[in-house]
Amino acid sequence: MRISRLITIFLAAALLIGACAAPAAPSVAPTQTALPTPSGPVTLTVMTHDSFAASKEVIAAFEQQNNAKLSFLKSGDAGAALNRAILSKDSPLADVFYGVDNTFLSRALDSDIYEPYASPLLSSIPAEFKLDPQNRALPVDFGDVCINYDKAFFAQKNLPIPQTLEDLAKPEYHSMLVTENPATSSTGLVFLLATIAHFGQNGYLDYWKTLRDNGLVVVDGWEAAYYTNFSGSSGKGAQPLVVSYNSSPAAEVVYATTPIAEPPIGSILGKDTCFRQIEFVGILKGTQHLALAEKFVDFMLGVKFQEDMPLQMFVYPTNTQAKLPDVFTKFAQLPAQPAILDPAVIAKNRDAWIKAWSEVVLK
Amino acid sequence: MRFIAARDDRRPIGAFFTRYAGVWLWLLPLLFLGLFFFYPLGAVFHLAINWAFTQGWSVDVWEQVAHPLLFTVWQALLSTLLTLVLGLPAAYVLARYTFPGKTVLQVLTTLPFILPTIVVAVAFNALLGPRGVINVLLMQAFNLANPPLQVMNTLGLILLAHVFYNTTIVIRIVGSAWSQLDQRLEQAARVLGASSTKVAWEVTLPLLRPSILAASLLVFLFDFTSFGVILLLGGPHFATLEVEIYTQALQMLNLPLAGLLSAIQLLCTLLLTVVYARLGDKQPIPLIPRLQGEGTRPPRGWRQKLLVAGMAAVLLALLVSPLAALALRSVTRLDANRGERGPVIPGLTLDYYRQLFINQQDSIFYVPPVQAARNSLAYALATTGLSLSMGFLAVYAMRTRSRRWMEALFMLPLGASAVTLGLGFILVFNRPPLDVRSFPWLVPVAHSLVALPFVVRTLQPVLLSIPGSLRQAAAVLGASPWRVWLEVDLPVMLRAVLVSAILSFTISLGEFGATSFLARPEYPTLPIAIFRFLSLPGALNYGQALAMATVLMAVCGISILIMDKMSV
Numbered sequence: 001m002r003i004s005r006l007i008t009i010f011l012a013a014a015l016l017i018g019a020c021a022a023p024a025a026p027s028v029a030p031t032q033t034a035l036p037t038p039s040g041p042v043t044l045t046v047m048t049h050d051s052f053a054a055s056k057e058v059i060a061a062f063e064q065q066n067n068a069k070l071s072f073l074k075s076g077d078a079g080a081a082l083n084r085a086i087l088s089k090d091s092p093l094a095d096v097f098y099g100v101d102n103t104f105l106s107r108a109l110d111s112d113i114y115e116p117y118a119s120p121l122l123s124s125i126p127a128e129f130k131l132d133p134q135n136r137a138l139p140v141d142f143g144d145v146c147i148n149y150d151k152a153f154f155a156q157k158n159l160p161i162p163q164t165l166e167d168l169a170k171p172e173y174h175s176m177l178v179t180e181n182p183a184t185s186s187t188g189l190v191f192l193l194a195t196i197a198h199f200g201q202n203g204y205l206d207y208w209k210t211l212r213d214n215g216l217v218v219v220d221g222w223e224a225a226y227y228t229n230f231s232g233s234s235g236k237g238a239q240p241l242v243v244s245y246n247s248s249p250a251a252e253v254v255y256a257t258t259p260i261a262e263p264p265i266g267s268i269l270g271k272d273t274c275f276r277q278i279e280f281v282g283i284l285k286g287t288q289h290l291a292l293a294e295k296f297v298d299f300m301l302g303v304k305f306q307e308d309m310p311l312q313m314f315v316y317p318t319n320t321q322a323k324l325p326d327v328f329t330k331f332a333q334l335p336a337q338p339a340i341l342d343p344a345v346i347a348k349n350r351d352a353w354i355k356a357w358s359e360v361v362l363k
Numbered sequence: 364m365r366f367i368a369a370r371d372d373r374r375p376i377g378a379f380f381t382r383y384a385g386v387w388l389w390l391l392p393l394l395f396l397g398l399f400f401f402y403p404l405g406a407v408f409h410l411a412i413n414w415a416f417t418q419g420w421s422v423d424v425w426e427q428v429a430h431p432l433l434f435t436v437w438q439a440l441l442s443t444l445l446t447l448v449l450g451l452p453a454a455y456v457l458a459r460y461t462f463p464g465k466t467v468l469q470v471l472t473t474l475p476f477i478l479p480t481i482v483v484a485v486a487f488n489a490l491l492g493p494r495g496v497i498n499v500l501l502m503q504a505f506n507l508a509n510p511p512l513q514v515m516n517t518l519g520l521i522l523l524a525h526v527f528y529n530t531t532i533v534i535r536i537v538g539s540a541w542s543q544l545d546q547r548l549e550q551a552a553r554v555l556g557a558s559s560t561k562v563a564w565e566v567t568l569p570l571l572r573p574s575i576l577a578a579s580l581l582v583f584l585f586d587f588t589s590f591g592v593i594l595l596l597g598g599p600h601f602a603t604l605e606v607e608i609y610t611q612a613l614q615m616l617n618l619p620l621a622g623l624l625s626a627i628q629l630l631c632t633l634l635l636t637v638v639y640a641r642l643g644d645k646q647p648i649p650l651i652p653r654l655q656g657e658g659t660r661p662p663r664g665w666r667q668k669l670l671v672a673g674m675a676a677v678l679l680a681l682l683v684s685p686l687a688a689l690a691l692r693s694v695t696r697l698d699a700n701r702g703e704r705g706p707v708i709p710g711l712t713l714d715y716y717r718q719l720f721i722n723q724q725d726s727i728f729y730v731p732p733v734q735a736a737r738n739s740l741a742y743a744l745a746t747t748g749l750s751l752s753m754g755f756l757a758v759y760a761m762r763t764r765s766r767r768w769m770e771a772l773f774m775l776p777l778g779a780s781a782v783t784l785g786l787g788f789i790l791v792f793n794r795p796p797l798d799v800r801s802f803p804w805l806v807p808v809a810h811s812l813v814a815l816p817f818v819v820r821t822l823q824p825v826l827l828s829i830p831g832s833l834r835q836a837a838a839v840l841g842a843s844p845w846r847v848w849l850e851v852d853l854p855v856m857l858r859a860v861l862v863s864a865i866l867s868f869t870i871s872l873g874e875f876g877a878t879s880f881l882a883r884p885e886y887p888t889l890p891i892a893i894f895r896f897l898s899l900p901g902a903l904n905y906g907q908a909l910a911m912a913t914v915l916m917a918v919c920g921i922s923i924l925i926m927d928k929m930s931v
Contacts, residue, residue, distance in 0.1 A: 228515075257903055
């Protein structure tokens with residue numbers, strides 16, 4: 001059985017080759033240090049969702065000012081990231097968690113993962129965003145889930161753009177709307193909440209029945225809805241109406257192939273057609289770097305980061321002192337009357353609502 | 364033999380290893396499986412049971428289980444059958460004939476395997492969607508008002524996507540066995556008066572049975588645990604067990620139900636593997652495998668030429684055309700004048716590729732394409748090395764041990780829910796030295812768990828086909844065990860080793876779920892970079908995603924080509 005020895009050699013060689021080919025990190029990337037030396041920078045780990053983004057320069061400024069290294073741990077979409085934080089709460093993977101929104105807020109607060117922190121910057125944030133009176137979760141940004149429409153389609157067909165939720169159920173808009181499954185997509189869930197806020201817990205299912213009979217298309221997530229079904233995006237799908245965000249028109253301008261003067265899509269901003277989503281940051285219980293974590297929260301609520309956010313993540317700053325970039329003021333509009341529901345009510349009914357919705361729309 | 368024994372007597376440590384090699388040989392892959400598979404999975408089940416006891420069990424369990432289970436089995440059976448219908452003739456043609464462009468065709472048919480589902484959804488939409496190439500052509504040709512093909516979000520599209528993804532498994536595994544069949548047996552049967560159909564049924568198929576069974580099992584398990592295809596192409600009306608686990612575990616945080624569903628999924632895998640082992644027990648008579656290339660020749664006569672051309676055309680239409688649509692879309696500008704609402708004037712452009720090198724928003728998470736490709740390749744190489752070494756140890760161990768139980772063990776990772784395993788990794792690997800945050804090795808480890816069943820299934824039938832008499836003959840002629848392995852085992856297994864290497868390599872290159880979970884944001888792979896573009900609106904993001912997907916295909920294609928060439 002000398003073969004085994006050969007295999008051992010082969011194995012060792014394979015491991016060696018693997019080790020040599022270890023993934024290359026960009027030179028600017030923060031590297032994890034297990035034990036920070038007194039003089040070296042302290043590493044602060046921030047757990048967040050896949051959509052988190054920020055400018056190099058802004059992050060570097062924080063690192064320099066505080067002699068710190070920021071390490072980001074991305075953990076799937078907002079729901080998955082939160083569940084990861086909850087499941088690892090006994091030995092936390094990070095110091096700060098950013099990205100829980102008002103639809104998940106109660107789950108986060110009930111799981112007791114946050115350390116309260118009354119940041120001095122909260123004074124610049126309007127009260128409507130501060131949903132946790134104990135300041136365990138602090139509002140960083142907001143945006144509205146709205147319906148986007150394909151401008152060219154409605155112009156060509158000479159069809160008026162629907163203005164209300166009721167309009168969408170009319171026969172002239174048959175099979176024009178694509179939405180996301182609330183069981184697998186937060187965007188879809190938020191739109192479901194808008195209809196519940198508008199029609200009430202007793203009326204929303206009847207509304208969805210009429211939508212279903214009016215040729216509603218349901219897909220699993222935002223990417224599929226926007227890029228394969230929506231006719232206004234580059235995917236050139238079949239539906240001219242999609243459940244997306246009020247900032248999407250601005251993003252279409254920023255990310256146009258050739259500079260364009262007008263976005264090809266618009267948002268429907270009628271009463272309750274949009275639902276406000278607010279995202280929060282919080283310090284995770286058990287952090288070894290409480291002071292630094294507090295500084296990072298201040299930094300996220302501060303003007304520099306708040307002004308960087310819109311073009312990175314296409315969300316609005318909560319800090320009233322932060323100025324919006326031009327594309328936002330020109331092409332993205334805030335709805336006058338977004339739909340709102342109490343996070344505690346959402347947490348209590350979420351699963352039942354999704355189940356009832358599935359029974360009506362998917363079966 | 365006496366000489367060897369005498370030498371071993373003088374080296375007691377060597378003798379010790381030689382004697383007990385059989386013991387620790389199978390311990391290593393088992394340890395690997397235990398640490399990285401059973402331990403995290405056990406942690407999830409433990410937690411699920413705890414939650415079930417503390418929070419009670421409220422849902423109507425049977426209803427939640429039965430429906431997805433039935434659908435999962437049904438679609439997996441159909442998909443596997445269809446994959447075999449396409450894969451077996453393709454394997455035959457590629458194994459028996461040489462023709463111009465064969466190598467390229469072989470590489471192209473492997474590419475679907477690596478594409479992330481979201482990219483496949485985009486490709487299918489570009490081809491089959493309401494405004495896809497085919498519908499537009501049909502509408503123009505027959506002057507139709509509405510697109511005639513309505514396949515999006517149907518069971519048909521799920522099946523098509525599964526065939527698209529998995530045909531390469533059949534082509535690679537069965538094809539490699541087919542090219543090594545001893546053709547003299549078939550020739551002898553023909554000489555003795557058997558019709559070609561009779562030869563196929565009574566000689567060729569029985570001889571190919573182990574590899575066909577192995578390929579079917581792998582394809583079935585892949586379809587059985589299908590997730591992205593169901594979600595993205597089937598739409599929300601269809602739910603497999605894996606989709607249900609994902610929803611329950613990550614969206615609803617209903618761990619008890621998610622745990623129960625994954626346990627059922629694992630149980631089904633175990634059952635299937637046991638059935639497979641029983642079927643595989645009836646080994647055909649051991650035959651001397653032939654060397655590669657012996658039986659291949661150019662097609663002769665119009666019938667054979669038609670067969671080869673027809674098969675190539677079918678493969679191109681089904682497997683390659685979506686890839687081509689994707690690559691074409693990545694160099695097409697569709698929205699130049701959209702802002703002005705004029706007619707779309709399509710033009711060719713390399714803008715999307717150029718943009719890949721520009722960090723437009725100065726984001727900290729920007730990754731240049733070359734670096735994403737390097738990360739992907741590094742992970743893929745590490746995965747290939749790890750799964751091949753573990754796989755080799757495992758198949759040699761299974762040859763000597765009572766192997767049936769181990770076989771089932773090594774198939775289990777394929778039937779395990781990726782979501783559940785991901786949760787397990789979080790639960791157990793959160794402190795040094797095995798820390799999700801600082802241990803980049805967890806990515807190739809997770810990929811290897813998926814690749815290992817492929818390696819084992821590919822290597823094992825070939826290893827078993829080597830008759831003992833061949834080794835004994837070599838030993839009698841004075842070859843050392845090492846030389847026997849080098850000159851008997853290895854040449855026979857070389858093709859299977861190549862197939863395993865290509866499969867593990869491509870599995871790692873295209874994997875997204877575990878990578879996004881375990882990889883640090885500074886080491887993004889190509890699929891992760893594709894997702895980053897697709898998560899923001901804008902024509903440029905869409906174009907860059909397609910450009911990055913084309914880069915992924917190119918990187919994979921070139922790598923496979925190199926591996927194919929190296930083995931010749």
